[in-house]
Amino acid sequence: MKVVALVSGGKDSCYAMMRCIDYGHEIVALANLMPLDDSVDELDSYMYQTVGHQIVVGYAECMGLPLFRRRIRGSTRHQHLNYKMTSGDEVEDMFVLLNEVKKQIPSITAVSSGAIASDYQRLRVESVCSRLGLVSLAYLWKQDQTLLLEEMIERGIIAITIKVAAMGLNPAKHLGRELADLIPYLLQIKELCGINVCGEGGEYETLTLDCPLFKNARIFLDKFEVILHSPDNIAPVGFLHPLAFHLQHKMEPLSSGSCDIGSGKVGYVCEVQGDSTPDHMVQSLSACSQLGNCTTKNLNLCISRGSRDKFSIGCWIQNVSKTLDGLQEDLISVLGKIELKLNEDGFDWLNVIYIHLYISNMKDFTLANEVYVKFITEKKCFLGVPSRSTIELPLVQVGLGNAFVEVLVANDHSKRVLHVQSISCWAPSCIGPYSQATLHGEVLHMAGQLGLDPPTMTLCSGGPAIEIEQALLNSEAIANCFNSSLVSCAILLTVYCAASLTFCERTEIQHKMESFFDDDSDSIDVKRVASPIFLYILAPALPKGALVEVKPVLYIPENGDYGIGNNLLGSDSKEMVWDFQTYTISGKICAALVSITKDVAAKICPNTEPELISGDHIRVIAKFCVFLVNKVLLDNYLFWGDLMHLKFYYTAYLSMTAETLNLIFYEVFAAFAEDSKSFEMGKEPIFSLIPVLSSGRSASMEDIITCELFASKL
Numbered sequence: 001m002k003v004v005a006l007v008s009g010g011k012d013s014c015y016a017m018m019r020c021i022d023y024g025h026e027i028v029a030l031a032n033l034m035p036l037d038d039s040v041d042e043l044d045s046y047m048y049q050t051v052g053h054q055i056v057v058g059y060a061e062c063m064g065l066p067l068f069r070r071r072i073r074g075s076t077r078h079q080h081l082n083y084k085m086t087s088g089d090e091v092e093d094m095f096v097l098l099n100e101v102k103k104q105i106p107s108i109t110a111v112s113s114g115a116i117a118s119d120y121q122r123l124r125v126e127s128v129c130s131r132l133g134l135v136s137l138a139y140l141w142k143q144d145q146t147l148l149l150e151e152m153i154e155r156g157i158i159a160i161t162i163k164v165a166a167m168g169l170n171p172a173k174h175l176g177r178e179l180a181d182l183i184p185y186l187l188q189i190k191e192l193c194g195i196n197v198c199g200e201g202g203e204y205e206t207l208t209l210d211c212p213l214f215k216n217a218r219i220f221l222d223k224f225e226v227i228l229h230s231p232d233n234i235a236p237v238g239f240l241h242p243l244a245f246h247l248q249h250k251m252e253p254l255s256s257g258s259c260d261i262g263s264g265k266v267g268y269v270c271e272v273q274g275d276s277t278p279d280h281m282v283q284s285l286s287a288c289s290q291l292g293n294c295t296t297k298n299l300n301l302c303i304s305r306g307s308r309d310k311f312s313i314g315c316w317i318q319n320v321s322k323t324l325d326g327l328q329e330d331l332i333s334v335l336g337k338i339e340l341k342l343n344e345d346g347f348d349w350l351n352v353i354y355i356h357l358y359i360s361n362m363k364d365f366t367l368a369n370e371v372y373v374k375f376i377t378e379k380k381c382f383l384g385v386p387s388r389s390t391i392e393l394p395l396v397q398v399g400l401g402n403a404f405v406e407v408l409v410a411n412d413h414s415k416r417v418l419h420v421q422s423i424s425c426w427a428p429s430c431i432g433p434y435s436q437a438t439l440h441g442e443v444l445h446m447a448g449q450l451g452l453d454p455p456t457m458t459l460c461s462g463g464p465a466i467e468i469e470q471a472l473l474n475s476e477a478i479a480n481c482f483n484s485s486l487v488s489c490a491i492l493l494t495v496y497c498a499a500s501l502t503f504c505e506r507t508e509i510q511h512k513m514e515s516f517f518d519d520d521s522d523s524i525d526v527k528r529v530a531s532p533i534f535l536y537i538l539a540p541a542l543p544k545g546a547l548v549e550v551k552p553v554l555y556i557p558e559n560g561d562y563g564i565g566n567n568l569l570g571s572d573s574k575e576m577v578w579d580f581q582t583y584t585i586s587g588k589i590c591a592a593l594v595s596i597t598k599d600v601a602a603k604i605c606p607n608t609e610p611e612l613i614s615g616d617h618i619r620v621i622a623k624f625c626v627f628l629v630n631k632v633l634l635d636n637y638l639f640w641g642d643l644m645h646l647k648f649y650y651t652a653y654l655s656m657t658a659e660t661l662n663l664i665f666y667e668v669f670a671a672f673a674e675d676s677k678s679f680e681m682g683k684e685p686i687f688s689l690i691p692v693l694s695s696g697r698s699a700s701m702e703d704i705i706t707c708e709l710f711a712s713k714l
Helices: 011-022 059-063 090-104 119-132 145-154 179-193 327-344 362-375 464-480 503-520 598-604 615-635 658-676
Strands: 002-006 026-035 067-072 110-112 135-137 158-164 204-210 217-230 237-249 269-271 299-304 310-317 352-359 387-392 403-410 416-418 437-440 443-446 490-498 533-539 548-555 565-569 579-585 589-596 643-651 688-692 694-696 705-712
Touching: 002 011, 002 090, 011 026, 011 110, 011 145, 011 204, 026 059, 026 090, 059 217, 067 090, 090 119, 110 119, 119 135, 145 179, 158 179, 299 327, 299 643, 310 327, 310 643, 327 352, 327 362, 327 403, 352 362, 352 437, 362 387, 387 490, 387 533, 387 548, 403 643, 443 464, 464 503, 464 548, 490 503, 490 589, 503 533, 533 579, 533 589, 533 688, 579 615, 589 598, 589 615, 598 615, 615 643, 615 658, 615 705, 643 694, 658 688
Parallel strands: 002 026, 002 110, 026 067, 067 269, 110 135, 352 387, 490 533, 643 688
Antiparallel strands: 158 204, 158 237, 204 217, 217 237, 299 310, 310 403, 352 403, 416 437, 437 443, 443 548, 490 548, 533 694, 565 579, 579 589, 589 705, 643 705
């Protein structure tokens, strides 16, 4: 990609450019924000480093690139973590600046920034990039700061301290010192005082005088004065005010990047003027105006709800005619129906924690996203957009439409969302309206993770075993952001395998999953409560042509007390014919899988071949499943009202339609509700029937039906 780099003069923005080049991108322009008044060194800004701004003008000639600069007219008006477009805010100056760069250099598609640990800065850069249709590149994000600082020095960045503001740093002693000389001392006070060695906590700021990207010249600071801003006895604050500098040329000026801005001047400097009033973005049409023919479709709702605190809604199109509509029409209908149901109960998309998006053809994945963003937007979900997983299912084969959506809803605004849209070395970015993970009620719901190499966002080569290893590493990186560990806290891991995999490849995936949790169990700080449950699902296709995808659910207690956890495995003895696994924590959470394998089916439906299962046999199996679900709940001191979701995955090769299957299960549940008075059966079912190629608790995936339940008192 062609990149415009946000530069402040500091080491981080320069090294971020170097990392962009490492990953094959091309820096074609620089962008800098500076004080409105040249005589001012530092602004009271949460966003921008402005000390040393007098020197940044030299970067254009040093690198042989156009430099776009804008004076900061705004101030810090919107101080919440998640930025909302605000007139007069300093972030809007960045928008105006990058918007002008994009106009003058239309080939630019990405923005580089040096964010390492600040969510505040990263989210604002991502907000501006999103509005401009640009990709945010943040290759320093979440990197170990000690290693990062050492890398910068080893790779030739020559920078001096231009501001100090931390315990252990003295303006008289440490201002103007080369960073390479200060590293041992910075590491020492890190151990003593806990400072960020890269200065991410505002401990110090730097000015880069030379680096490998400065092909044409390097900077020499000839004259400066020390300004003591705050003579504090413990952590005095001071900075350098540059008075004179010069460039020492290395060779004849050469352009290190191409641009198409018209003038073609090497080292061209352009000051961007203009109003910082936010652009008026074209808002998407309201969902209700897009519903189209949803009211004419046979839309089926599934609502698992015992209370208004937390529940799930599933929606699919049933009894589809031979003349099928496309994905766009079906997905609009399904999402529209869910939105209407949410609104009926006083909710909206802000209350949604997680979304399962099932589509009939992964070739329509891009189209599905286009429809999706008409409904679920960052504006509607100001606390953060829901996490999501997307897979292809054999929907049409069983008489359903092209889209099937499930949403998990909470009756409060207490969720904590991690949504990193920048491409980095940390974990795969989520460029779009879905997040990496959402924490609610001590349960972390993580988006489906592919085996993507984070900095390149491409699938790891080497086959499914390599992909699942990377997917698990990506999941672990996300869990770490919640001070947690995948190994210690995983409750349930759903592993989606592509249909193209052989049995041996699926078995290898299972071995990788098991060894990942077994090998790391002794190296983690938090003791694992119980072994997680693995659910394997065979799907026709996965996003990006991936061979495997993992969707983790974790338990993260607020007080650090993990309680008493246990696993319970079913048996196939004469007394018990069921095959199931549960994961419980102190009566608060229960996840369970009930497997109706061929062996189990043979015992409860004697003299029946799985391929010849009739409606009567399914009715027996359904009753058996309801009995086991009830048993699992009671054994764990939970009730039907504690259910968050109840799903039945069934093989699409059963000789009956989804409509017939749904009717049988509904009748069984209604009869059970009437007999036991355990719950009230309304007009809508409390379960989802999900067609898959196959499923099970192992990679063999031999279940005829797999029941997944998740109940919580949290």
